[in-house]
Amino acid sequence: MWSIGGRALFKREVQRFVRRPKNTFMPPAITNVLYFAVFGIVLGGRIDEIAGFPYVLFILPGLIVLGAVSNAFENAAFSIFHGRWNEYIDEPLTSPLSYTEIVAAYVGASALRGLLVGVIIGAVGRIFTPIGIKHAAVLAVTMVIVCVLFAGLGLIGGLYARDFDDLTVMNQFILRPLVFFGAVFYSLDVLPSTWRTVSLLNPMVYMVDTIRYGLLGYSDLTPTVSVGVLLGATVAVLALDIWLVKRGVGLTD
C-alpha cells in the first residue's frame, strides 16, 4: 500500500492546484464556455449533424478529452519543472520515498486535476446541449487511463525541459496537433482511407473515440481495442517514468 510519505507528496501536489482555482479550473471552464457558445449557438445551426448528432454534441467528448489531458500533462510537466527550477524538488528526492511512490504522487495528482477539469467541461457542456452517459464504466475507465497517460507524459516533459519555453513548445507543437488531428472536431469516416489509417497512429483518436462511445454510444473504432491500446501505452509510459526518476534524469547530477 501507499506509505504515509507517498500520500504526503500526493496531498501536497493536489493542494498545489486546488488552492489556485483561478489558475487551474477557471481557464478551462471559460475556454469551453466560448467553444460551446461558438460551435453550439453561433455556428452549430449551420453545420450538419455528424453521425446523427448535433455538431456541438458530437465535439463535446473531444473537448472533454482535450481539457482533461492538457491539464493532466501541464500539471505534471509544470510541477516537476518548477520544482527543478527552484530546486525544491530536492525535498522529496532527499526523503525516504521510493521512486515508484514519487511517480505515483506526481502522476496521480496531475491525473486527478485532468479528471476534475473533464468533469467541469462536461458540466459546462450540459448547459449548452443535452448530454447523457451511455456507458458509464467505459467512460470512467477511459477517463482515468487517458489522464494517467498524459500525466505520465507530462512528467517526462517536466524532466527533460530546460526552461519554461520548452513547456510551451511541448504544448503547442506536440499536444495541440495531436488533439486537432485526433478526431475531436470530425468523424474518422469523413477522412480518405489513407489518412484514416495514419490517424490510427495518434493515441488521441482512441481516446476521443472511446469517450465519445461512453457519452454518446457512438464510436468509429472498437471501444475494447481502444481501451486496450490506451492501457498498454499508459503502462509503458509509467514504467518509463519510474525508470527515468530512478536514473535521476533531470533530477540528479
Add this chain to the structure above:
Amino acid sequence: MPPAIETERLVKEYGDLRALDEVSLRVEDGEFFGLLGPNGAGKTTFISILVGLVRLSGGSARVFGHDVVDDYREARDAIGIAPQEFNVDRFFPIEEVLMHKAGYHGITHDEAKERAHEVLKTVGIYEKREQRFDWLSGGMKRRLLLARALVTDPDLLILDEPTAGVDVELRHDLWEIVSDLNANGTTVLLTTHYIEEAERLCDRVAILDHGEVVTVESPEDLMDRGTDTIYVTLEADLDAPPALDGYAIDAWIDAGRLAVQVDDGGAVAPRLLRDLSDGGHEVVDLEIARTSLEDIFVDLTERSGGIS
C-alpha cells in the same frame, strides 16, 4: 553501532573533471565532523551523494551502515540536510513546508504539525509560520533551512555552509543550536569556509582539496602541526639573523625585529634569549605568534596545489 558516515574510495566524475577522487572517510556516530576546503574542493558533491542528489561514479558510501544506493530509503531517512542554496517550496506557508517534509519521512499529519511548531520555535521563527518563504528575510531563510533539516529528527545532520553570509548574532545562535543537538547525540557533518567555526565546533575535521582528502585530524592536532614565530626586539638593530643552530627552522629580520620560526615557541624562547645574550645582544621585547588554523589550512591546500 556502525559509523554515521563511511565512504570507501568514493569517486565522482563530471566528464573529464574528477570532483571526488577516491575519498575514504569515516565519521563516527555522535561526532561533530567538519569538512573544510576551498571552493570546488568537492565538499558539496560529497554530501550530495549521501542524500541522493548526486550519483556516485565509483566506490561506496554508507550512512549508519545503509548503502546510499542500495538502501537509499534507510540512508535518506537518517539524514536531515540544510543545504547552502535556498531550495524551498515557495507555494506553501513555511509551516506546511515543514509538515510536508516530515510527511515524506512517514510522520503523521498531527505529529508533523507538532514537530513543525517545535523546530520553528527552536530556530526562532515560529511567529512567521504562516508566511511563505519568499517573504522571509535572508537570516530567517537560513533559519528555516535548519528547521527543515531538524523536523524529521535526524540521526545525522548535514549543514552545508550554514553560516555563509549571516550576521554574527545568527551565526552564534546557529552554533548554539547545533552544539546542543550534538551534545544530545546527533551526529553533525559541517562544511564551512570559516576556520573559526570548525575550530570551535568540530571534534575532527577533514581537509578536502581537488576532490582528495588532504588530512583528517582534530583541530587541536592540526594546530600542533603549525609552527610558532618568535619576534625579538633588540637594543641594536641587526643586519642579518645570528646563527641559531639546533632549534630554529628559519630566521629573518622583519621590520627591524629578529623573527625566528620554531616548532614550540614557549619551550624554545628561554634558550633563544640565552643564546642572544651570550652573543652580546640586549633584548628589549619578545612576542610569540602562534600559527592559526587558517594558516595551516592555507598551507595544506597550497601544498596540495589548491589555492593559487
